[in-house]
Structure formats: C-alpha cells, structure tokens
Amino acid sequence: MVSTQKRRGVQLGQLLIERGALTPEQLEQALAHQKQNENKLLLGEVLQQLQMCTEEQVMEALAGGYGVPFARISPRIADAKVIDVLPREFLDRHRVLPLFKVRNRLTVAVNEPANVFLLEEIGRISGCEILVVCATSKDIRATLDTHLPSANIFVIDDIFDDASASDLAVIEEKVEDIANLEDAASGSPVIKLVNYLVYHAVHEGASDIHIEPDDNALRVRYRVDGSLFEKMRPPFKMLPAIVSRIKIMARLNISERRLPQDGGIHVMMEGRPIDLRVSTLAGQFGEKVVIRIIDNRTVLVSLEKLGFAYETLKLWRKVISAPNGIVLVTGPTGSGKSTTLYSVLKELNTEDVNICTVEDPVEFNLAGVNQFQVNETIGFTFAPALRSLLRQDPDIIMVGEVRDLETARTAVQAALTGHLVLSTLHTNDAPGAITRLLNIGVEPYLVAASLVGVLAQRLVRKICTHCKEAYEPPAAMRSAVERLGSPPRLTAAGGSVAGEVETFYHGAGCVKCRNTGYSRRIGIYELLVPDDALRDKITASPSINELRAMAAEVGMASLRQDGLAKVKAGITTVEEVFGATAA
Numbered sequence: 001m002v003s004t005q006k007r008r009g010v011q012l013g014q015l016l017i018e019r020g021a022l023t024p025e026q027l028e029q030a031l032a033h034q035k036q037n038e039n040k041l042l043l044g045e046v047l048q049q050l051q052m053c054t055e056e057q058v059m060e061a062l063a064g065g066y067g068v069p070f071a072r073i074s075p076r077i078a079d080a081k082v083i084d085v086l087p088r089e090f091l092d093r094h095r096v097l098p099l100f101k102v103r104n105r106l107t108v109a110v111n112e113p114a115n116v117f118l119l120e121e122i123g124r125i126s127g128c129e130i131l132v133v134c135a136t137s138k139d140i141r142a143t144l145d146t147h148l149p150s151a152n153i154f155v156i157d158d159i160f161d162d163a164s165a166s167d168l169a170v171i172e173e174k175v176e177d178i179a180n181l182e183d184a185a186s187g188s189p190v191i192k193l194v195n196y197l198v199y200h201a202v203h204e205g206a207s208d209i210h211i212e213p214d215d216n217a218l219r220v221r222y223r224v225d226g227s228l229f230e231k232m233r234p235p236f237k238m239l240p241a242i243v244s245r246i247k248i249m250a251r252l253n254i255s256e257r258r259l260p261q262d263g264g265i266h267v268m269m270e271g272r273p274i275d276l277r278v279s280t281l282a283g284q285f286g287e288k289v290v291i292r293i294i295d296n297r298t299v300l301v302s303l304e305k306l307g308f309a310y311e312t313l314k315l316w317r318k319v320i321s322a323p324n325g326i327v328l329v330t331g332p333t334g335s336g337k338s339t340t341l342y343s344v345l346k347e348l349n350t351e352d353v354n355i356c357t358v359e360d361p362v363e364f365n366l367a368g369v370n371q372f373q374v375n376e377t378i379g380f381t382f383a384p385a386l387r388s389l390l391r392q393d394p395d396i397i398m399v400g401e402v403r404d405l406e407t408a409r410t411a412v413q414a415a416l417t418g419h420l421v422l423s424t425l426h427t428n429d430a431p432g433a434i435t436r437l438l439n440i441g442v443e444p445y446l447v448a449a450s451l452v453g454v455l456a457q458r459l460v461r462k463i464c465t466h467c468k469e470a471y472e473p474p475a476a477m478r479s480a481v482e483r484l485g486s487p488p489r490l491t492a493a494g495g496s497v498a499g500e501v502e503t504f505y506h507g508a509g510c511v512k513c514r515n516t517g518y519s520r521r522i523g524i525y526e527l528l529v530p531d532d533a534l535r536d537k538i539t540a541s542p543s544i545n546e547l548r549a550m551a552a553e554v555g556m557a558s559l560r561q562d563g564l565a566k567v568k569a570g571i572t573t574v575e576e577v578f579g580a581t582a583a
Contacts, residue, residue, distance in 0.1 A: 325452035
C-alpha cells in the first residue's frame with residue numbers, strides 16, 4: 001500500500017520559475033531544444049544538459065509539486081539491513097533506495113515521484129506501507145554502491161574476507177592435481193574476482209584485461225583509451241585458480257599450461273551481449289592472460305560518431321558507394337580499422353545487396369551480413385575463402401586483412417569483375433598502402449585500375465570534459481604547430497580551421513578520468529582518392545615520397561593536419577596528435 005500523498009500533474013518549468021531557479025526565457029529555450037531533440041529527453045534532463053538547472057533543483061521542484069519531501073541522502077543515513085528488503089536486481093534497475101522501516105512502514109528514496117506503478121510494486125514486494133522521499137539519482141546510486149553492490153558488482157575486500165581457510169587452501173595446492181584445480185576455479189572467491197574484473201573493465205571502457213604474473217606477485221591491468229593502468233594486485237597464490245576459471249569459461253584445456261591457447265566467452269551484461277576473446281601464454285612465473293573485450297556499443301557505431309571531418313566524411317561516403325573496386329583502411333593494430341569497416345557495412349547493409357565477409361576472427365555479428373571465419377588448421381585461409389565467396393553471388397566483400405600476394409591478387413580480380421572489396425592493411429599512411437600492394441607483388445596496372453580509395457587512421461584520446469581547461473603550451477610546441485599549419489577545411493565539430501591554433505586545451509586531471517586528463521578516444525584520418533594523374537603515376541611504380549607528394553597535390557590532408565584540426569576545436573591535445581602521427 002502506498003501512503004496517501006498528492007498525485008497531481010505538475011508543470012516542472014513553472015515550479016522552477018516560482019522557485020527562482022529558472023527564467024521564462026530559459027524555459028522557452030529548453031522547450032525548443034526538447035522539441036528538436038531526437039532522443040525525446042524529459043524537460044528535467046534537458047535543463048541539466050543545458051546547465052540551466054542542477055539535478056538537485058529539478059528534483060526539489062518535483063518533490064514540492066507532488067507533495068513529497070526532498071532529501072539529500074548519503075551512505076551515512078541508510079541502513080544496510082533495511083536495503084535488503086528489496087531484491088538487488090530491482091534496486092539496481094529502478095534506482096530506488098529503502099531508507100528506514102518502522103513497524104510496517106517503509107521509507108523509500110526515489111527519483112521518479114510520479115511513477116505510481118513503481119511505488120505499488122515496491123509495496124507488493126516488501127509487503128509494507130510505502131512512504132516516499134525524493135532524492136537525486138546520483139545520491140541513490142552512490143549509497144547503493146556503498147552499502148549493497150548489485151549482483152554483478154563485487155567489493156574486492158569482501159571477496160577475500162569471505163574466503164574461508166579451506167577455499168584458500170585448495171588454491172594454494174600444487175597445480176599438478178587438475179581435479180583440485182578445477183574445484184578451486186569453481187570456488188566462490190575466484191568466481192567473484194573474475195566477474196568483478198570483467199564487470200568493472202566493461203564499465204570503465206577498457207578494451208583489454210591483462211593478468212600478469214611476476215616473481216611472487218600478480219597484477220591486473222586494464223587498457224583504457226589505449227593506455228594501460230594497474231587495477232589491483234590479487235594474492236599471487238590465486239593465479240592458478242584465476243587462470244583455470246577463465247579457461248573453463250572460454251572452454252580451453254585447463255591441463256595444458258605450456259602451450260598458448262585462444263578461446264572466447266560470450267556473456268550478457270545489463271541486457272546486452274559482450275564478447276570476450278581470451279589468450280593465454282606461459283611465462284617464466286606462470287601463465288599470462290589477456291582478455292579482449294568486444295562491446296557492441298563501441299563496435300557498431302554510425303560513421304558520424306567516428307570523428308570524420310565534414311568534407312572527409314562526405315568524400316568517404318562517395319568512395320564506399322562505388323559499384324566496384326578496392327577500398328582499403330590502413331593503420332597499426334588497435335587503430336580502429338575494424339570499427340570503421342563495421343560502420344561501413346552497417347551503412348551499406350540493405351535488403352537489395354548481398355554482403356559477405358571473411359574475418360580472423362569474426363569480432364561482431366552483423367545482422368543480415370554473411371560472415372565467415374578463417375580456419376588455418378584446415379587450410380581455410382583468406383585467399384581460398386575469398387575465392388569461395390566469389391561463387392556466393394556477393395555484391396560487397398569484406399576481407400579482414402590483405403596479408404599475402406595470393407589474397408591481394410584475388411581481391412583485385414574480384415574488384416575488377418564488378419565487386420566492391422573492403423579490406424585492411426598495416427601501413428603508416430594512405431600512400432603507403434599503394435607501395436605495400438606493389439611490394440607484395442601486385443602488378444602496378446592492376447593496382448591503378450582497381451583502387452578506389454585508401455583511408456589511414458589513428459585513435460587519439462579526447463580531453464576530459466570534466467576537467468578541461470585552457471593552458472599555455474611550451475614555446476617549442478606552439479612553434480611546431482605553427483610551422484605545420486593546417487589547410488582550410490571543416491572539423492568533425494563543423495568549425496572552420498585556418499591553420500593557427502589560438503587557444504590550447506588540456507585536461508587538468510580529475511576523478512572521472514583517473515587523473516589522466518583524457519576520456520575516450522576519437523579517430524583522426526587521411527583519405528586518399530586517386531585521380532587520373534595519380535593512377536598514371538602508380539603504373540610506373542613510384543616511390544613512397546613521390547606518392548606522398550602527389551597525394552598532397554590532390555588535396556589530401558595528412559593525419560597530423562586532421563589531428564591539429566581537432567586540437568583547434570578543443571577535442572584533443574597536441575601531445576596526443578604528435579604521439580600518434582609521424583612528422
């Protein structure tokens with residue numbers, strides 16, 4: 001039963017105006033923004049997004065409108081025993097916090113005072129009469145995280161405190177007894193620890209988890225935004241059980257501890273699939289494990305969100321719309337090539353085309369796309385797989401990587417017979433892709449006839465928006481930027497770039513970015529689209545320097561120039577751009 005309180009419709013904007021937290025002009029502006037917003041945000045969310053009101057002001061106004069108290073809660077005022085009245089999953093999903101229970105009356109903090117159905121559900125589950133107070137979602141979340149982590153979150157101290165002597169005794173036993181090792185890997189502390197590592201790695205945006213044994217020491221590191229940082233140091237004695245637990249999840253052989261092994265784990269987290277690619281390698285002090293995290297939220301994104309400049313994106317869309325030819329994406333490992341290609345396939349995937357891919361491995365399942373994984377043990381490598389795909393009546397083919405002459409020649413022939421072929425190469429820049437094809441043995445005239453475009457890319461870290469500030473860089477850095485300059489063009493943010501960076505920004509460092517000054521990454525690109533003059537030059541097997549000179553003549557902006565455009569827009573720093581690109 002929910003206690004009787006006022007349940008009338010409220011006009012949030014008017015309430016905020018009456019309280020002096022908002023002006024009528026700001027309300028009109030926020031309503032106009034809300035109408036244009038495709039995400040259909042609530043007015044309170046729009047006001048916070050535009051920084052017109054704080055969450056506290058919005059929630060306090062709503063509380064007054066619905067006749068419920070507003071409270072600034074903290075972990076100190078919550079009772080952990082009362083929180084257990086509701087299931088953990090329910091608390092985490094609905095962001096509600098039980099505070100006090102007096103006889104049959106339960107006081108609950110919510111941030112949706114208008115949600116009568118939620119309050120009735122709380123009453124039904126708890127069997128109590130519900131008294132409501134209104135609180136901000138961040139206060140509720142912070143209190144829940146302190147007192148009662150959800151089913152997928154584990155406090156590391158609890159993991160070791162809960163471990164009984166017998167649990168740890170099994171872990172400490174010699175690993176020659178495989179049965180005991182499997183029992184240890186199935187023990188609660190080990191399961192909790194592995195789940196904890198995966199859960200927090202996904203939430204912190206990590207791309208990899210490194211479990212690294214040293215001389216009587218064990219450390220776990222996450223790779224976030226391209227950089228490794230230490231997460232924790234579990235007891236070294238847990239290494240065999242941790243490795244075995246991961247092997248069991250990945251369906252690997254736990255008895256094999258000398259040879260490298262590779263496997264995969266498919267998990268559901270918060271209603272979405274996460275793929276984990278596991279690699280183990282025996283070292284001097286034990287097996288090192290690396291878990292690659294493939295999150296569909298980061299793999300499958302639209303081209304607009306990758307960081308292309310406006311003109312570059314327009315030209316790139318023209319390139320990938322070609323009816324036939326080869327389109328290459330180049331860059332080192334970890335530069336985002338696969339994400340770019342998946343974004344392209346997502347855009348090209350319509351009912352009237354047959355798209356086939358051959359990958360090693362298939363990193364993400366694309367609905368409506370025929371994906372095939374190479375298997376070297378049976379001879380199903382890129383070249384024979386590509387020949388087989390040509391008999392599948394494809395319109396668009398994606399080859400994971402051009403590694404050898406046989407694959408390159410097959411791809412060229414496919415391009416010349418009416419197919420659009422997408423693939424990757426490991427080269428430093430876009431002109432280098434042409435040199436690479438020539439060096440592995442593809443005839444120059446075939447490269448000139450089939451190549452539609454080459455996109456080179458890198459990933460640079462973005463400045464943390466929470467601690468972003470202007471600063472004065474060293475004189476040598478400013479002069480280096482001024483010497484390089486940048487051609488007039490449009491940035492990803494839509495601003496015009498003249499060549500001179502007037503204001504430099506960086507991140508001062510805060511809790512949100514782990515004091516790095518950076519949060520997440522964005523791509524920088526150079527796109528080479530050969531014209532007739534460049535194609536003629538390719539047939540003469542030019543040097544890399546000649547190709548770069550001609551690429552500049554046809555208007556190609558270099559990786560560093562595109563990076564400096566993002567520096568001028570305040571997206572990244574000069575240090576990031578210079579570190580990711582060659583002079």
